Amino acid sequence: MTVDAIVFEHVTFAYGAPPSGATGVRGIGGHSADSGPAVHRPVLDDVSFTLPEGEFCLLVGPTGAGKSTLLKAVNGLVPRFTGGDMHGRVTVAGRDVRGATPADLADVVGYVGQDPLAGFVTDEVELELAYTAEQLGVAPAAMRKRVTEIVDLLGLADVRDRALAQLSSGQRQRVAIGAALVAGPTALVLDEPTSALDPTAADEVLSALHRLVHDLGITVLLAEHRLERVVQYADSALLLDGGRCTAGPLGEILARSPVAPPVVGLGRLAGWPGPPVTIREARRHAAPLRKILAERAGTVARGTDIPSAAQAGPPLLEARGLTVDYPGVRAVAGVDLAAARGERIALMGRNGSGKSSLLWALQGTGKRSGGTVAIGGADPAARRPGERRTLAGLVPADAADLLYAETVAAECAGADEDGRAPKGTCAKILDDLVEGVDPGVHPRDLSEGQRLALALAVTLTAAPPLLLLDEPTRGLDYPGKAALAARLGTLAGAGHCVVVSTHDVEFCAEFASRVVVLSDGEVVADGPARQITAASPMFAPQVEKILPGWMTVAEVEAALESGDD
Incomplete structure (x- = not known):
């Protein structure tokens, strides 16, 4: 007899009300919990579905549809720790989630968030895997057996004695999954587990999840924007849009979904x-x-057949012998890179290949152990921060790292002052990038796309000719990525040189005219995007794999x- 692993019965949820017993907790809408905010419109609206044991289910929907909220409701994070007003019933393996804490439910549901490093509570792999079992009072002998089984299952034997900080992103993601599995849950819930991973590391993680479903009968519920990576593993899908949820076979759901991988669009x-x-x-x-x-x-x-650097004119950016060293690691090894105005360059390579270190070194803020960098003939590292921003602007992987003010309006005003730009410049750029952003809202209450647009507007206020972005598509759905590619193309057309570090091959297909591939800190390929991606099964987009050229x-x-x- 099939057991229903996850069941939602007429679940409705809206943010606004404070969590039970909490005081002074900042709500999602930017309010203080003790200020009595009004309940917002439902994020989940009469959601009902059933996932049986041993099902691999893909949760799809536009950015901001409420996918993370639904996932957190499975183990009680919503509403217990987020606040809000919830009605209906959620059960996991027959156990009612209402009134239980995530710790109470650890033996039936494992949860892995978007940033596994933020969820770790120890410093070493084996300690992290054993932590949950210790909290559940598992006997030492049984604990050792369970940890060893998980290490073998997830291919972590080579790193079980290493520090978590020394692991690659793919290894950390597998450790986070392993830590969730130690308690022996019926269901595993994951929120964008491949968003920070290169294609190879993502495939390793998804293959491990596939084994869990088929070998152990675990139910996996997974939300992911890069659907092209996941569809081959999924059995079924849930579509969340406008608060309403539709369940069904994978093909049927993707055929009607407003967000779908390129193969479906084709x-x-x-x-x-x-x-x-x-x-x-x-x-x-x-x-x-x-x-x-x-x-x-x-x-x-x-779309991406535009002139190369040699055709576009004299170089704006010239890096020669650029080297970046950290203790025991050479992150960038003697890189030579030249780029002209109007170029759209995708910087690609596996996790740990040196992409982010290279971007920061080019911008001038990051460490440089050797070599030279010139932007329009000037070395950004030799300039003060305010002057440096007028040469090169960098939007980091977490766009919120650039945002410090309490409101969008204050953030824009600060950017105008720092960039010595006329009043209203940043706000005008933001409006050109994305319409309808409330100037009074807190920047961290914006959607992923709006927050990225604000960080980009802040960076562009100083009018840097070189624009650098590190993994800008995390959290964006396909329409959001297409809009970003179009915006960056417009900036390149206006004379900026745009360099984007990305693992997102579909975004690269939309955006890049040139691809530079790094491996172990060295440039191993540099050429027209169509030529470089077509020659690589790792970086080729879906359409190229179906229709070469x-x-x-x-x-x-x-x-x-x-x-x-």
């Missing part, structure tokens, strides 16, 4: 039945379309429309 465009949700399925339908596109390849201007659904659509003229 299937819709070509009229393929289903539409297909995996590369393998799509390739079986693609032969007629390949023939049509081959006849029209020379008649269509493709084509990068995006938009390119294919333009080619098909050209034949209708």
Whole structure:
């Protein structure tokens, strides 16, 4: 008899009310809990679904749809620690979540958040894996057996004695999953587990989850914006949009979802039945379309085919022999890099390849052990911070790290002052990037896309010719990433040189004219985006894998429309 692992029965939830017994806790809307904020519109609106034992379910929906809220409701984080007003019933393995703490539910549901490092409570891998078992009072002999089994299951044997800080992002993600599994839960809930991972590390994590489902019968509920990575592993899907939730087979849900991977968009465009949700399925339908596109390849201007640095003019950025060393590690090893105005460069490579260290060294704030950097002939490291911002602006992986003020308006005013720009400059840039941002709201209460736009506006206020972004697509859905690619393309067209560090191959296909690939701190490939990505199974976008020579659904659509003229 099949056991229902996760059941939602008419669950409605809205933020606003304080958590039980809490005082003075800042709410999601930026209010203090003891100030009596009004309850907001429902994030979850009469949500009902059932996930059986041993199901791999993908939670999809636009940015801000409430996916993280739904996941946190499974183990009681919502509303116990977030506040808010909740109605309905959630059960896991037959146990009612209401009134229980996440610790009470650890033996039936494991939760892994977006940032595993923030959830660790110890310093070493084996200690972290054993911590939950210790809290549950598991006998030492049973604890050692359980930890060893998890180490073997998740492929952590080589790192079990290492410090967590020394692990790669993929290894940390597997440790976080292992820590959640120690208690032997029925269900595992994960919030964007691959958002910080390169394609290879993401595949390792998802393969481990796939084994848990098929070998141990664990139910996995996973939210992820990079759907192209996950669909091949999922059995079913939940679509959350406008507070309402629809459950069903993966293909059926993705066919009606406002956010879907490129393979689904291509299937819709070509009229393929289903539409297909995996590369393998799509390739079986693609032969007629390949023939049509081959006849029209020379008649269509493709989005990322813009001049290279050599064609674009004299270099704006020149780095020679750039080296960055940390204790025991050479993060950047003698990199030479030149870039011109108008270029759109994607900096790619595995986790730990040196991408972020290179960006910070180019900007001038980061450590430089050797080599030279010149932006328009000036060394940014030799300038004061205020002057440095006029040469190169860097938006870090967490855009909120640039935001310090209490309101959007104050943040914009501070950017105007720091950038010595006329009053209202930053606010105007922000409005050009994204409309409708409330100037009175706290920056940390904005959506991911709005927060990124604000950080970008703050950076652009100083008008730097070189713009550097580190993993800007985390937390963005497909429409959000397309909008970001278009905005960055506009900036490049206006004369900025834009360099983006990213693991997101689909964003790269939309944005980049040139790709630079790092490995162990060295440049191993540098050339036109279409050429570099097509030659790599790791970095090739979905459309290229189905229709060689084509990068995006938009390119294919333009080619098909050209034949209708």
